[in-house]
Structures are given as C-alpha cells and as structure tokens.
Amino acid sequence: MERRTRLYRGAVGLFLAGGVLLTGCSGGGTSHDTSAAERGKRAPAPAPAATGGSAAGGAAEDGAKDASGAEKSDRLRESAPPDYLSTFALDVDTASYGYARRTLDDGRLPAPETVRPEEFVNSFRQGYRRPAGNGFTVSVDGARPGGGKDGGGDWSLVRVGLATKAAPSSAERPPAALTFVVDISGSMASPDRLGLVKTSLGILTDELRDDDSVSLVTFSDEAKTLLPMTRLRDHRGKIHDAVDSMEPTDSTNVAAGVRRGYDEAVDGHRKGANNRVVLLSDALANTGETDAEAILERIDSARREYGITLFGVGVGSDYGDAFMEQLTNKGDGHTTYIADEEQARKVFVDQLPAHLELTARDAKAQVSFDPKTVEKFKLIGYEDRKVADDDFRDDSVDGGEIGPGHTVTALYAVRLRDGASGRVATATVRWLDPATRAPHERTGSVGTDAIDGELWGGRSTRLQVTAVAAYFADSLRGGALPGAPGLGELAARARELARTTEDDSVAKLAEAIGRADRLKGGRSDTGSGTGEGEMD
Incomplete structure (x- = not known):
C-alpha cells in the first residue's frame, strides 16, 4: 500500500513534465524556456483550471490517482492542489536492469525490491x-x-521523453579529474568482481586523454591512497601498475573509502575540469558507517563547494543495489552495473562523456493532470525519486544530474474519461545550468489526440521496446499493469522488435524475458494485467 502510494505520486509528476515538454516537440501548443526571474520562486507549476464541478479526489489504495471529487474545485482554481501535482527528480540510473539480467543469467529471479522500472x-x-x-x-x-x-480496457500508455544534447567526442569534452575508489574487500575476490574492476580501469586508462588526471583509492577495513592525482601524460604505465597491484582482503568499509576518495578529489581538484569520484564496488558494506545518508553527510562540504559528484559502478552477483542507489542519489550522481568486459567497454568507452560531463544540475519535473479529461493515472517507476511539490522551485533541494547524450523516459498508464477530448496534462521541467547555476524551465502540454492508436504493430518501434521493458520490470516485481502481456508474449514481441530494429540490446532483453518466463514455469503466458485490481 505504501509502495503503491509512492508510485502514484511520482507518476503524476513525470507525466506532467512530459506534457509540458511535449508542446515543443509534438502536438499543438507552445514550448519555451523561462528564467527564474520570470516565474514565481517556489510556486508550484500551473495546473489546469477546473470547470464543471470537477476537481481532485483521493488517491486509490493501490496507488492509482482518481481525478474526481467536485468539493475541491475552488482550491484547484486558486493554486494547484497536491492531488494534481507530482514532482520528482530526473533519473538516468540503469543499474537495476543490468543487475536483473545478471541475476537471471545465474538462474535466479531478481528480488522485487531491486527492480526499478525506470532503470529498465x-x-x-x-x-x-x-x-x-x-x-x-x-x-x-x-x-x-x-x-x-481484459484487452487493456480504456487505458492508454503515455511516454514522456527528455533528451540532452549529443555527447561530445573524446577530443571535444573538457579534461577529467577522476578519483577511483575501489572495493578490495574479501567479497570482491572473484574474476567478475575485482578482476572485472581491474579490467575496466585498464580499459579506461587507455581511453583517457593525456590531459586527464586520475587518482586511485582502495578500501577494505581501512582506506588507502595507492595513487595521488596524476596526469595521464607520460604516466599511463604507472597507473596500470597501481591498478594491477590491487588484491582482495578483509571487510567492506565503504564509508572510509568514500571519505578518503573525496579527500583526494578535493586535493586534486582541477578548475574547469570534470571532477568525479567513481566508486567501484559490490556495495556490501559491513564495517564502519553503513548508512548512505550518514556517509554523504561527512563529505557534504566537498560535494557542495567543489561540485564533485559520485558515479557508482556496481559489480558482482551478490550486489548491494539499494545501498549503491541511495549513495549515488544523495551524492548528486548516478549508478550503473557491469557484469562483463563488453558492458565495461560500453560504460568506460562508448558512454564515457555522458558519465563525466554535466549539462543539467538538480533537474526536476512537475506534472499536473487535467481532471476534465483524465480519470486515473499511474507513473510506472520513479518511486524513490519523488520531491515535495513545494520544493519544485527551491533550488537548494537536490534533483537529478544529467549529462550529454542522456535520455530520460517515463511511462504512464492513463485512463481518460468517457468521450474526453482536449488537454490531458501540463508539465514543467526545471534545471540549473551546471556552470552558472542559473535556473531554466521548459513547459508544454499534451492532448488526447497524442495517445490514440494501437501500441503493437504501430509505427513507433522504440515506443514498443519501451513498453516491453516497463511491462517486464512490472512483472518481475509482481505488478499488473493494464494491458500487460504475459512474459511469454513479451519475449516473442521483444524477439520481433530485435529483428526489425537490428538492435542487439533488444535481443538481450528478449533473452532475459525468456529466462524469467522459464524460471516462473511459463505461468504468465496468458495476459496478466487487467489494471482494475491494480488501479481501482
């Protein structure tokens, strides 16, 4: 019940954000950037005016939002009530999906609490x-x-997509000053853990430019600096030797490692460079401080004064997923997961600029549904990224850090009112310029005509891939989204999409769904999602 309520509230926000942005890219309406001076500081994003006695109602027990209840119409006209607002921080984490694939490869279903649909x-x-x-x-x-x-009833699936500028080439990005904090505890003693970390750092050492800098901190019971901040120029061999020297030992004191890592990052801070702490660990903290918030409090001044963000790279079949996510969320960063050298090359070569550079700080979205057209709605995922509505324009409240080449996608299950036509939602996205911290917003709206048409067999194969990934995640954590096919059908659709898109990542998605279906004994081959049990 509590989890579903969080799901609803996050859902409202993202859909609105998407609606706002939509006007700039599709459908009617207008879209533009505005500065903080042009908009009321800390005021909620505008909500559609209620007419005809329609206003906000209470949240359903399972987390879906019911947009009815005439007794609140006056309050809605005056200032968007909480019932119509959903506010959340943007998120580009992908670790949950990578870890789920690894778990399925090992012949196990992932624990439901480790499944976050937005990361799929x-x-x-x-x-x-x-x-x-x-x-x-x-x-x-x-x-x-x-x-x-039940054929999905009268529910629609709405996709809200945000994209930043294309990632620069390695030669075009600013220099990097990276502090690697490596877990060498006993739990890392396997080829797919410390062995994979060493391979990954070796790949990255070869990929970085001469004007980049790296330092290396290791931790087990205590933390140790193996290498102070060192320029790559003429020192690649020295860096490779330091990486090769790491050996597993003792317990996992993540707090000691993070503190020492930030000390090194501050000592080696380079103005005008991308300064990052990169934590590589199975995140199984068992010594010292093991609370993510308490760990980050100890290095809070370094985070805020120097703008040093934390990038988490998870490894291992037994992985502290929740701890790593909490740590990087509070550290103004994001997290990913690698299971093999192929994924390491993707993270440390193909996606490197996106992990190093920032184009937006503290990015948040606030979404307001129009009660005249929408009866119920549900955001799929983002439960852990909600922000208080009143904090949307409070720039001291953390949002999400987004880099070049990133996309952020949110899906909503939306039930329109019978015969509804017109605006569905208004959305606002707010972010800070990473250099000047000047705030910017983008606003727009989406109408009922934008969500017509059949999903399967439609023109947008990427929308279909997105739906398959979301339905898969929801199934793994025991949900029942409206219109959701069973895992057997999802696997078949993913295989066909892999063929039509010629996308190897979609083929791997199909394999993962097939494994999950077999582990569940094929019990989900008939459709499982009616929506009524989950939403009403």
Whole structure:
C-alpha cells in the first residue's frame, strides 16, 4: 500500500513534465524556456483550471490517482492542489536492469525490491530529437496497449521523453579529474568482481586523454591512497601498475573509502575540469558507517563547494543495489552495473562523456493532470525519486544530474474519461545550468489526440521496446499493469522488435524475458494485467 502510494505520486509528476515538454516537440501548443526571474520562486507549476464541478479526489489504495471529487474545485482554481501535482527528480540510473539480467543469467529471479522500472526503460536507445545547447528537448507520444486479460480496457500508455544534447567526442569534452575508489574487500575476490574492476580501469586508462588526471583509492577495513592525482601524460604505465597491484582482503568499509576518495578529489581538484569520484564496488558494506545518508553527510562540504559528484559502478552477483542507489542519489550522481568486459567497454568507452560531463544540475519535473479529461493515472517507476511539490522551485533541494547524450523516459498508464477530448496534462521541467547555476524551465502540454492508436504493430518501434521493458520490470516485481502481456508474449514481441530494429540490446532483453518466463514455469503466458485490481 505504501509502495503503491509512492508510485502514484511520482507518476503524476513525470507525466506532467512530459506534457509540458511535449508542446515543443509534438502536438499543438507552445514550448519555451523561462528564467527564474520570470516565474514565481517556489510556486508550484500551473495546473489546469477546473470547470464543471470537477476537481481532485483521493488517491486509490493501490496507488492509482482518481481525478474526481467536485468539493475541491475552488482550491484547484486558486493554486494547484497536491492531488494534481507530482514532482520528482530526473533519473538516468540503469543499474537495476543490468543487475536483473545478471541475476537471471545465474538462474535466479531478481528480488522485487531491486527492480526499478525506470532503470529498465532508460537502458534503451529512444531516438528523441536533441537540443543544440544545454537543457532538454521533450517528446511525448502514446498508444493503447490492448492485450492483457481484459484487452487493456480504456487505458492508454503515455511516454514522456527528455533528451540532452549529443555527447561530445573524446577530443571535444573538457579534461577529467577522476578519483577511483575501489572495493578490495574479501567479497570482491572473484574474476567478475575485482578482476572485472581491474579490467575496466585498464580499459579506461587507455581511453583517457593525456590531459586527464586520475587518482586511485582502495578500501577494505581501512582506506588507502595507492595513487595521488596524476596526469595521464607520460604516466599511463604507472597507473596500470597501481591498478594491477590491487588484491582482495578483509571487510567492506565503504564509508572510509568514500571519505578518503573525496579527500583526494578535493586535493586534486582541477578548475574547469570534470571532477568525479567513481566508486567501484559490490556495495556490501559491513564495517564502519553503513548508512548512505550518514556517509554523504561527512563529505557534504566537498560535494557542495567543489561540485564533485559520485558515479557508482556496481559489480558482482551478490550486489548491494539499494545501498549503491541511495549513495549515488544523495551524492548528486548516478549508478550503473557491469557484469562483463563488453558492458565495461560500453560504460568506460562508448558512454564515457555522458558519465563525466554535466549539462543539467538538480533537474526536476512537475506534472499536473487535467481532471476534465483524465480519470486515473499511474507513473510506472520513479518511486524513490519523488520531491515535495513545494520544493519544485527551491533550488537548494537536490534533483537529478544529467549529462550529454542522456535520455530520460517515463511511462504512464492513463485512463481518460468517457468521450474526453482536449488537454490531458501540463508539465514543467526545471534545471540549473551546471556552470552558472542559473535556473531554466521548459513547459508544454499534451492532448488526447497524442495517445490514440494501437501500441503493437504501430509505427513507433522504440515506443514498443519501451513498453516491453516497463511491462517486464512490472512483472518481475509482481505488478499488473493494464494491458500487460504475459512474459511469454513479451519475449516473442521483444524477439520481433530485435529483428526489425537490428538492435542487439533488444535481443538481450528478449533473452532475459525468456529466462524469467522459464524460471516462473511459463505461468504468465496468458495476459496478466487487467489494471482494475491494480488501479481501482
């Protein structure tokens, strides 16, 4: 019940954000950037005016939002009530999906609490239009999924997509000053843990430029600096030797490692460079401070004064997923997961600029549904990224840090009112310029005509891939989204999408779904999602 309520509240926010942005990219309406001076500081994003006695109602017990209840219409007209607002921090983490694939490869179903649908969805290429400068473009589309036990009823699936500018080439990005904090505890003593970390750092050492700098900190019971901040120029061999010297020992004192890592990052801080702490660990903290918030409090001044963000790279079949996510969220960063050398090359070579550079700080979205057209709605995922509505324009409240080449996608299950036509939602996205910290916003709206049409077999194969990933995640954590096919059907659809898109990542998605279906004994081959049990 509590989890579902969080799901609803996060859902409202992202859909609105998507709606706002939509106007700039599709459908009618207008979209533009505004500065903080032009908009009321800390005021909620504008909500549609209620007419005809329609206003906010209470949240359903399972987390879906019911947009009815005439007794609150006056309050809605005056200032968007909490019932219509959902505010959340943007998120580009992908570790949950990577860890789920690894777990399935090992012949086990992932624990439901480790499954975060937004990280499944954000693991796939979307093809959104990108802006020329910092900030975001927004694309919003949707379709009716059909399928499922009751054909999906009158629910629609809405996709909100945000994209930053294209990632620069290695030669074009600013120099990097990276502090690697490596877990060498006893739990890391296997080829797929410390062995993979050493391989990954070796790949990265060869990939970095001569004007980049790295330092290396290791931790077990205590933390130790193996290498102070060192320029790559003429020192690659020295860095390789330091990486090769790491051997596993003793317990896991993550707090000691993070503190020492930030000390080194501050000592080696380079103005004008991308300064990052990169934590590589199975995140199984068992010594010293083991609370993520308490750990980050001890290095808070370094984070805020120097703008040093934390990038988490998870490894290992037994992985502290929740701890790593909490640590990087509070450390103004993000996390990913690697299981093999192929994934290491993707993270440390193909995606390197996106992990090093920032185009937006403290990015948040606030979404407001129009009660005249929407009866119920549900955001799929983002439960852990919600922000208080009143904090949307409070720039001291953390949002999400987004880099070049990133996309952020959110999916909503939306039930329109009978015969509804017109605006569905208004959304606002707010972010800070990473250099000046000047705030910017982008606003737009989406209408009912943007979510018509059939999902399966439609023109947007990327929307179909997104839906498959979201339905897969929801199934793994025991949900029942409206129109959701069973795992057997999802695997078949993913295989067909892999063929039509010629995308190897979609083929791997199909394999993962097939493994999950077999582990569940094929019991989900008939559609499982009616929506009524989950939403009403």
